[in-house]
Amino acid sequence: AQTVTQSQPEMSVQEAETVTLSCTYDTSESDYYLFWYKQPPSRQMILVIRQEAYKQQNATENRFSVNFQKAAKSFSLKISDSQLGDAAMYFCARGGSWGKLQFGAGTQVVVTP
C-alpha cells in the first residue's frame, strides 16, 4: 500500500519560534499533489499549503513553507513565527487518482506562550 508517514506524534514550540513537521510518502506516480491540512480543536480541516510534484520551487503561504524533496519523497512543513492559533493537529496528505488523498497519522502542534 502506498503510505504517508508522519513520524512525530507531537511537537511543542514557543510563540514566535519556528517548528518543522516531517512527512515522507510513497508513490509510483510521477505527477501528484502534496498537502498539509490543519485541524484545530473545532475539527474543521483547513488546507494550509499545497505543492505540485512537477514544480521544483517550494510552496510558501505567509508563515508556512515546505521543503519538498521529490527524490527522497519528503515533504516537511515549516511554521515560522509560531502563534497560539497555530495549535492544532497537522496532517500531511498525498493526492492520487480521482482526487483521493492518502493521509498520515498526524502531528499535534502545541504552542506555548
Place this chain on the structure above:
Amino acid sequence: DVKVTQSSRYLVKRTGEKVFLECVQDMDHENMFWYRQDPGLGLRLIYFSYDVKMKEKGDIPEGYSVSREKKERFSLILESASTNQTSMYLCASRPHGRVGGTGELFFGEGSRLTVL
C-alpha cells in the same frame, strides 16, 4: 465559500442499529468522499463517489455502504452498527473528475459517532 455540511455533529447509537450519516455540498462538486478519523491512524478512506449514482470502495469499506442519488448529497450507511465503528467521520468534496483541478479536498465539520 465552499460549504460542506454534515447533518449531525454528535450521534450515539446502539449496537445493531442502522445509522445514516448525511453530507451535502453546495458547490456542484463531482467528487465526494467519506473518511474515518481515528487517533494514531489519521484519516482513512471508506468510500468515494465521482458522480451521481457512482461509487467506489476506499481502503476500509467493510461494514459500510453509501448512496449518491443527487450530486450534492452523499450518504454513509452503517447497516448494523458495531462498537468498532465508534469514530469521527469526515465528509469531503472536490471539483473535477479524475484529472485536472488542484486536488484540494473541502471538508465538513465531522460527525462523532459513538456506538454503545
